[in-house]
Structure formats: C-alpha cells, structure tokens
Amino acid sequence: MAITDSITWPGSVANARLIQQELAAKVKLTPMQNPVRYIAGIDVAFPNKGKTTRAAIVVLSFPSLEMVELTVYEAPTVIPYIPGVLSFREGGAILNALAQLKISPDVLMFDGQGIAHPLGLGVASHIGVILNMPTLGIAKSCLVGKFDEPELTKGSISDLVINDKKSGYVVRSRDKVKPLFVSPGHLITKEQALQLALQCITKYRLPEPTRLADKLSKNQM
Incomplete structure (x- = not known):
C-alpha cells in the first residue's frame, strides 16, 4: 500500500494539540461511496516494558471476514505515553505497517477512537485525514462524552453524546460484557x-478485524 505521509512528534504537547485542531477541521463524516471488499483491523502494542512499539494489521475480506493478509512493524518507542495525543505515539508505526501491505484495504478499523476524542481527532480520524480514506474507531473504553448504559443483551445500542451532539454509539457486543465505543x-x-x-462482530467482544489485530500485536497468532 503506497504511503507518502508520516507522523512525527512535533516537539511538545502544545504543538501536538495545535496539529490535532488543524486536522480535526479537515475530518469529513461523509458517506462511503465505494463497496467494501477488504477491511483492515489495526492495533498497536508496547511490549518489552514499553520499549518497543509494535503495529499490527490484519486484512480481512468482507463480508466473509476471511483473513487474507497480515503484517507487523516494530520500532523502538520514542514517545512516552501522553493521554490525548496517542496518535503521535502510534501513528508512525501504523503508517509503516500499512506501507508493507500488498492488498489495499477499502476501510481501516482501529482499536481506538475516531472523533470520540477531546479534540475530535482520535487515531482513526488522524490517520484517516492523512491518508484520505475511510476509517472508524472501535474503543474498549470511553474517552469523552456521555451515554446511557445499553441493555445487557448482545446488540443493544445507545448514543454517545459529545458536546450535546450524537457522535457515536455504545454497543453491547456480547451478553453481559462491557460495551464498545x-x-x-x-x-x-x-x-x-x-x-x-x-457486521464484523461474531462470537467475541471485539469485531473480527480488531480482535485479530489485537492478538497479532501481542504475538499470539
């Protein structure tokens, strides 16, 4: 997959947030126009006590959800954990992993946030704007916003509201498990x-693309 952009640390949290604000203004929540044939699940882990950044990508055919390609990119961790600007910590490794793909996915599904972020630019939005392609975030916890707890049965859904605007959904992907955002x-x-x-949820809590990417990032595949 051809990648021409990069994500590097801008030197300070203040500069990072300025860049986030600029990129957030470019986010477009317009309908996907092309059919989805391939969907990539993306996750990043930090093994070796955080000294290594490991970006894992699993490409599945859609809607069959059969795995057709996987790749991992590892590099020394150079940016510490700083809440709110994680896409700068993870983004470079993700872009390098995407560059290794032979199959170009039609949409990227991230284990992380989309616009459900204090500045409207989680990792899914950040990389989506840079690559100008459809992306979405599937997060395990709520970073910002208000919501009513969905019913305990699989498939129950409630709205995620940020600044009085419906910005996403809270989804119960299995009976009596913590919801996804x-x-x-x-x-x-x-x-x-x-x-x-x-459509990507099977019998597990996580959708198949990010579930498999999560396993790959932990070297469990």
Missing part, C-alpha cells in the same frame, strides 16, 4: 461505522 474516523458516517462494526 464506536465512532467514525473520516470519510464515513456514524451510521455506516456502526453498521460495519456490527
């Missing part, structure tokens, strides 16, 4: 992001 990243509507997430 689904938000669009870029070039996709929140309804399409929800539908795609639901």
Whole structure:
C-alpha cells in the first residue's frame, strides 16, 4: 500500500494539540461511496516494558471476514505515553505497517477512537485525514462524552453524546460484557461505522478485524 505521509512528534504537547485542531477541521463524516471488499483491523502494542512499539494489521475480506493478509512493524518507542495525543505515539508505526501491505484495504478499523476524542481527532480520524480514506474507531473504553448504559443483551445500542451532539454509539457486543465505543474516523458516517462494526462482530467482544489485530500485536497468532 503506497504511503507518502508520516507522523512525527512535533516537539511538545502544545504543538501536538495545535496539529490535532488543524486536522480535526479537515475530518469529513461523509458517506462511503465505494463497496467494501477488504477491511483492515489495526492495533498497536508496547511490549518489552514499553520499549518497543509494535503495529499490527490484519486484512480481512468482507463480508466473509476471511483473513487474507497480515503484517507487523516494530520500532523502538520514542514517545512516552501522553493521554490525548496517542496518535503521535502510534501513528508512525501504523503508517509503516500499512506501507508493507500488498492488498489495499477499502476501510481501516482501529482499536481506538475516531472523533470520540477531546479534540475530535482520535487515531482513526488522524490517520484517516492523512491518508484520505475511510476509517472508524472501535474503543474498549470511553474517552469523552456521555451515554446511557445499553441493555445487557448482545446488540443493544445507545448514543454517545459529545458536546450535546450524537457522535457515536455504545454497543453491547456480547451478553453481559462491557460495551464498545464506536465512532467514525473520516470519510464515513456514524451510521455506516456502526453498521460495519456490527457486521464484523461474531462470537467475541471485539469485531473480527480488531480482535485479530489485537492478538497479532501481542504475538499470539
């Protein structure tokens, strides 16, 4: 997959937030126009007590959810954990991993946030804007916003509201498990992001693309 951009640390948290604000203004939540044939699940882990950054990508055919390609990119960790600007810590490794793909996915599904971020630019939105392609975030916890707890049965959904605006969804992916937080990243509507997430959920809590990417990032595949 051809990648021409990069993500580097801008030198300070203040500069990082300025860049986030600039990129957030470029986020477009417009409908995906092309059919989805391949979907990539993306996750990043920090093994070796955080000294290594490992970006893992699993590409699945859609809607069959059969794995067709996987790749891992590792590099020394150069940016510490700083809440709110994680895409700068993870983004470079993710872009390098994407560059290794032979199959170009139609949409990227991140284990992380889309617009459900204090500045409206989680990792899914950040990379979506840079690559100008459809992305969505599937997060395991709520970073910002208010919501009513969905019913305890699989498939129950409630709205994630940020600044009085419905910005995503809270989804119960299995009976009586903690919900997931689904938000669009870029070039996709929140309804399409929800539908795609639901179509990728099987018998596990996480949708297949990010579930497999999570396993790969932990070297469990």
